[in-house]
Structure formats: C-alpha cells, structure tokens
Amino acid sequence: MKLSVQHGKVDLYHGSGGRAMVQLIDQIFLREFANPILAQKNDQALLALPGKRIAYTTDSYVVSPLFFAGGDIGSLAVHGTINDLAVGGAEPLYLSVGFILEEGFPLKDLRRIAQSMAKAAKKAGVSIVCADTKVVERGKGDGVFINTSGIGMMAREQSLSRTPQPGDNIIINGYIGDHGTAIISQRENLSFATTIASDSAPLHELTARMLRAAPSIRCMRDATRGGVAAVLNEWADYFKIGVLVREKTLPIRQQVQSACELLGLDPLYLANEGKVIAICPDDQTEALLKAMHSHPLGQKSVIIGQVTDDPLHLVQLETLMGGQRLVDWIAGEQLPRIC
Amino acid sequence: MKLSVQHGKVDLYHGSGGRAMVQLIDQIFLREFANPILAQKNDQALLALPGKRIAYTTDSYVVSPLFFAGGDIGSLAVHGTINDLAVGGAEPLYLSVGFILEEGFPLKDLRRIAQSMAKAAKKAGVSIVCADTKVVERGKGDGVFINTSGIGMMAREQSLSRTPQPGDNIIINGYIGDHGTAIISQRENLSFATTIASDSAPLHELTARMLRAAPSIRCMRDATRGGVAAVLNEWADYFKIGVLVREKTLPIRQQVQSACELLGLDPLYLANEGKVIAICPDDQTEALLKAMHSHPLGQKSVIIGQVTDDPLHLVQLETLMGGQRLVDWIAGEQLPRIC
Numbered sequence: 149m150k151l152s153v154q155h156g157k158v159d160l161y162h163g164s165g166g167r168a169m170v171q172l173i174d175q176i177f178l179r180e181f182a183n184p185i186l187a188q189k190n191d192q193a194l195l196a197l198p199g200k201r202i203a204y205t206t207d208s209y210v211v212s213p214l215f216f217a218g219g220d221i222g223s224l225a226v227h228g229t230i231n232d233l234a235v236g237g238a239e240p241l242y243l244s245v246g247f248i249l250e251e252g253f254p255l256k257d258l259r260r261i262a263q264s265m266a267k268a269a270k271k272a273g274v275s276i277v278c279a280d281t282k283v284v285e286r287g288k289g290d291g292v293f294i295n296t297s298g299i300g301m302m303a304r305e306q307s308l309s310r311t312p313q314p315g316d317n318i319i320i321n322g323y324i325g326d327h328g329t330a331i332i333s334q335r336e337n338l339s340f341a342t343t344i345a346s347d348s349a350p351l352h353e354l355t356a357r358m359l360r361a362a363p364s365i366r367c368m369r370d371a372t373r374g375g376v377a378a379v380l381n382e383w384a385d386y387f388k389i390g391v392l393v394r395e396k397t398l399p400i401r402q403q404v405q406s407a408c409e410l411l412g413l414d415p416l417y418l419a420n421e422g423k424v425i426a427i428c429p430d431d432q433t434e435a436l437l438k439a440m441h442s443h444p445l446g447q448k449s450v451i452i453g454q455v456t457d458d459p460l461h462l463v464q465l466e467t468l469m470g471g472q473r474l475v476d477w478i479a480g481e482q483l484p485r486i487c
Numbered sequence: 488m489k490l491s492v493q494h495g496k497v498d499l500y501h502g503s504g505g506r507a508m509v510q511l512i513d514q515i516f517l518r519e520f521a522n523p524i525l526a527q528k529n530d531q532a533l534l535a536l537p538g539k540r541i542a543y544t545t546d547s548y549v550v551s552p553l554f555f556a557g558g559d560i561g562s563l564a565v566h567g568t569i570n571d572l573a574v575g576g577a578e579p580l581y582l583s584v585g586f587i588l589e590e591g592f593p594l595k596d597l598r599r600i601a602q603s604m605a606k607a608a609k610k611a612g613v614s615i616v617c618a619d620t621k622v623v624e625r626g627k628g629d630g631v632f633i634n635t636s637g638i639g640m641m642a643r644e645q646s647l648s649r650t651p652q653p654g655d656n657i658i659i660n661g662y663i664g665d666h667g668t669a670i671i672s673q674r675e676n677l678s679f680a681t682t683i684a685s686d687s688a689p690l691h692e693l694t695a696r697m698l699r700a701a702p703s704i705r706c707m708r709d710a711t712r713g714g715v716a717a718v719l720n721e722w723a724d725y726f727k728i729g730v731l732v733r734e735k736t737l738p739i740r741q742q743v744q745s746a747c748e749l750l751g752l753d754p755l756y757l758a759n760e761g762k763v764i765a766i767c768p769d770d771q772t773e774a775l776l777k778a779m780h781s782h783p784l785g786q787k788s789v790i791i792g793q794v795t796d797d798p799l800h801l802v803q804l805e806t807l808m809g810g811q812r813l814v815d816w817i818a819g820e821q822l823p824r825i826c
Contacts, residue, residue, distance in 0.1 A: 160823045163712075163823065163824075164712065164713060164817055164823070165711070165712030165713025165714075165717045165758075165817065166713050166717060166816045166817030167816035167817070169712075169713075170721075170816070188646070188648065189721070189725060190575060190646070190648055191544060191571040191574060191575065191708065191709070192542040192543060192544040192571050192572055192574075192575035192577065192639070193542065193543045193544065194540070194541075194542055194543075194575065194641060194646045195540070195541050195542075195543055196539060196540050197536070197539045197540070197541060198539070199539065200535060200536045200537070200538065200539055201533070201534070201535050201536070202533075202534050202536060202638075203531040203532065203533055203534075204531060204532045204533075204534055204581060204583060204616060204617055204638065205530060205531040205532065205583070205617050206583035206584065206585045206617050206618065206619050206634070206636060207585065207619045208585040208586070208587050208619055208621045208634060209621075210587060210621045210623050232530040232531050233531055235530060235531075236529060236530065236531040236533065238531065242543060244543060244544070244545035244636045245545065246545050246546065246547040246585075246634040246636075247547070248547050248549060248587070248632055277543060278543055278544050278545050278636075279545065280545050280546045280547055280634075282547045282548075282549045282632075282824075283823070284549050284629060284632075284823075284824060285823065285824075287626065288628070288629040289627070289628060289629070290623060290627040290628070293587055293621075293623075293628075293632065295545070295547060295585045295619075295634035295636075297545060297583045297585075297617075297634075297636035299541075299543065299638070300531070302533060307527070307529070307533045309527065309529060369530065370530070372504070373502075373503065373504030373508075374503060374504025374505050374508075375504075378504045378505060382509075382528070386528060419504075477505050477506035477509070478503055478504065478505030478506070484499045484502065484503070484622070484623075484624065485502075485621075485623060485624075
C-alpha cells in the first residue's frame, strides 16, 4: 500500500510495530537513507570498522522552529553529531537516528526532514545505518524530535584533551552567533535579521586539516548551546586554567550584533552549529591558521584570546574600551530549544 | 551549588548549556552512571574495542506510564537496546543515552530513572559512555523520553540472518504478553491483572548460550512492539517463508489470557521486553532447548511452531480447535506507547 505522503499525517498506527509502521519506514526512511546496511532491516547494523579505536557520541535535537534559514532539524541532527565526533579528532563514519513523532505531524514535512538528513549525511560521507521511530499522542510531543548517535574512527593514540598552557592561543573558525540569531529572528519575526542563516555545517574536514597542520592542538570543541562562553567556561573549570578573550577580535556580523542589542542577548552565549574553538600552542598557531584559511569553513579564522595563569580559573573579556569583564557561565536559559 | 533533587523540578535552564545544566548532569547523571569515560566530560567517548566487527543499534523509549510493575522507562531503555544487540549475536558493551525532559518534571523521578538505568547497565555488564540532555517547554513533551543507542562486539563472521528452511523450528524463551499486560493493566486499573509484571530483562547471556549450543540458528529477534506476530510477519515477508504456529504450544499466563479477553486484545500482538524468538534447524533444536532451559530467563522455553513452504508467505495459527487462522500484521495500534 502506498503512503499518501503529500496529504497524510503521522498517526499512532505509525508507531505500532505493524504494517503502517513498516510502510512509513519503507516509503520515507529507507528510501531517503538508502544504503545496504539499513536495507537488511535488522534491529542492529553490523559494521566492519577499519580499526579498533573509536569515538562515540549522542545528541537529541528539539529545535523550534523545525525549519529555519540555513537548515532544519534534520541537517542539524546530522551536522551536530558529526561535529561532536570531529572535535574529538575522529573521522565520522556511521550515524543512528531515532525519531519521536507527534500524532498529526504532516508526512510531507517528515519526508522533507528525512531528505535533508540524507543529503547532509551524503555530503559529509557518513551513512545512517540504524533507525527507530516512535509516535506519541497529539499534545505529548512537538512535531518531531530527533536523536542521532555517531561512531567515528580515531587515528590518534590519545584523546584530544590535553591541558592547555598559559600563552596558548584560542582560535575560532569564523563569525559567532549566526545559528542563534537565525533561530530567534525567525521566532520573533525580526525582519532586519532574516538575512542571517544558521552556520550549520559539518566540521570534520576542517578539523582533520587543523590536526594535520598543528598536531599539538590541546583541545577542540564545537560552540553550540551556550555558545563560545560555555565552551571556555567548561575548559577553564575542567583544566583549571584562566582565559582572556579580546572583544575587538571577536568575529560578529553587524546584523547579529544589532539583533543582540535589540533583544538584550550577548553573542558570546549564542549557539553556533558550524564553529570550532581550538586551543593551540603559540609555535603552531601560524601553521594552524594557514590551514584553516585554506578551507571554505575556515576562511574567517582568527585568534580570539589566550590561556592565562589566572589562579581563579575565570574567563575574562577585554572590552573594546580596554576594561575587563567576567564572562560567566550563562545563569539561565538564553534561548530554549536552540538545537 | 547543590541541586534540590528531593523537591526540585526540571526547568528550561537545565537545557541551556549553562551552569544549571552542568549541575543536573553532575549531580544526577554522572553520579549514577559513574564511569571513567563519562567523567572526562567530552562531547564524545573514546573507546578501545576488542575487535573490528561491531553491532550498532538505536531505540527511543516513550512508554507511558513511566513506572510500571517490573520496571520503568530507564531499565526498559537499557534492556531494550541490549536486546537489539543480543539478538544480532553481539556482546553488548557500550550505551549512549539521550534524555528529552519536559519542563516541570520532578528531579526526584529523574534520579529514580537514572538509578534504574545505572543498575540495569551494571547488572548487564554494559557502560553508559556518552549522554545528552534536552529540555522542552511544559506541554511539548511528556515527562521523559529516552533514546539509547548501543555498540556490541561481534564474534561471528557473518550476520545472524540466514534464510530459514521448511521444517525449521520456531522457539521462544517463555510466557508471552507480560510486558503489554503490565502496562495496560496499570493504565486501565485492572485490579485482577496487577500481579503481572513486565518481563523486561537483558537477553544477551541467554542468546550467547543459545548460539554456543546451536550455531546454526538462522535468526533471532526480540518480540517487542507488535509482539510475536510482528516478528513472524517480518520474517515471513523478508525471507519469503511461511510460518505455522500452534496455539496449544503458546506459553500464556492465565492472567494475561483473561486481560486479553476482557479488553479484546490478542496475546500474539502484545509487546514483550524479555522474549527472544529463534528459528533453528531441527537437528540442533534439542541442544538449543537444553541450553535455554539451563538459563534463568529460558526455563519455560518451548517450540511454538515451524517454518513452512507456503508460497504465499503467510503466518498461520493452528487453533486449539484444530482449524487455521491467519496471523496478519497488526492493522492498527493495539497499544500505543508500550515501549
């Protein structure tokens, strides 16, 4: 029986384990994610890995709205999990996908999301090898939630998490706050900011190039929820280091700055979905920046600050006026459901 | 700052990427799931695997109610994913966990669920090595949804999915319909059935024993959503085989039978969370049953039917009266949110 994707909606039958579920899986997910492993229709994917050392990660995605400038929940769920593998120094290979669908969700939109996931995965060279679908009653979900987990291969012996030293540089691959601004401007109908698109992108090629050029990189992290400020505070806390960021070096688009001023937000806390922050010893920084500038996702790469020996392990911002202010942990929720 | 687990509730701050989220993760999840890999607080777990061949699976859990006789959403999320690996012939090693929490959910209940997951994982010998938490606004979720993915090691060369032959036996490790009955009797307040507990259990030790005793097992599957009927229909369709099940051999508890009669349900379609169905050539069936009977989760193992050469690839039931009826795919939703 053919599913009416154009006019149909998700109903509870699609989560039943019966024929309706099989139709949904066959006619939307298997078709879009097409690959020989998924086509075996087992409850588990059997994978022959090229090595024995892997990176493994998971993230759920509850972004609202589901579709936004520069992407949608599907491409975000692929890029986000790829990036969590990439910043660990791994080469992303395989993804799992779990859908939680709300009764009544249009099948047309579900197919659009699946197509977007398939396209993002293909472009990034990863395969979606196992999947699951659940359906909840109307009012017990919100359209679509997606979980992706991912497996990547580790070429290096050790984990990419070495204690930074005072004087090390902090580097980012371009403009901050684009994803957060794209989402909120769509939510709030900010017409002036609607030209801002999410920076959602897979970072693994860039990070691989970075690690080849500067093998002494201490650590990398993608600056998603909580933005640059969250990453720097997590590092300061975990490694017991201080951080000094220079405001004049922060790459921020004018429209992002304007949106932040209007809404009382701080770009340092805005989510990004295609930005990696790295800490690198000074003697490899030039080589690192050169490598980053040679990649399309790294053309605007800059040094935004340094590691310090601050005994209080604080993250400080040197402002445009020359003063200093504390970049604390975000106290509350700046923007809920940003990813 | 200490989280008030006893009286606190999930709020949107707990999903922000800021300090509140770190507190929630540290004081509930890291404490309960304690292991050295998770303690590194990276966005990805680095794992050294004992081999290069793995099984990989994912499932989301949306069961309602969250707590039920014999388990809760937490233990279910651990057992379910372990079982999807086990029935592929893999030894489960690592789990990822993604939580989607609804604003207002009591932290006390969240801790109880995390404790239940930790206990189930420990007992089964698997580690929860990466995790993620998202929070959605009140009314956009339903307490807690959990996704788990899992990685297991494959000892065997080939996938456990070989075409069954006519005359092969179909074997199950005990009573069917317990999980479905436990959930629905709690939902419907059926007092006579409340002594029925979910059969939720990790099957990997049993399945390993089965494969040692009967290496020619054609395929195995855990009979969850859609029950025994769904598994048999999927196999009939995928392998192009017929199936004949004998009603008189089906292990069904009297209380499950009574609940089904009262509610117009069919035990063949009821979900199980600790039942594996295997297809085994006749010459290894005796050894298989002996091995199963020696395991606590297999003491009631029985042959429930055979593979046939039915050219229509149907699943048929030989009834108690000696007639035959079709065991079709479940047409609609028998019980929503059963797992």
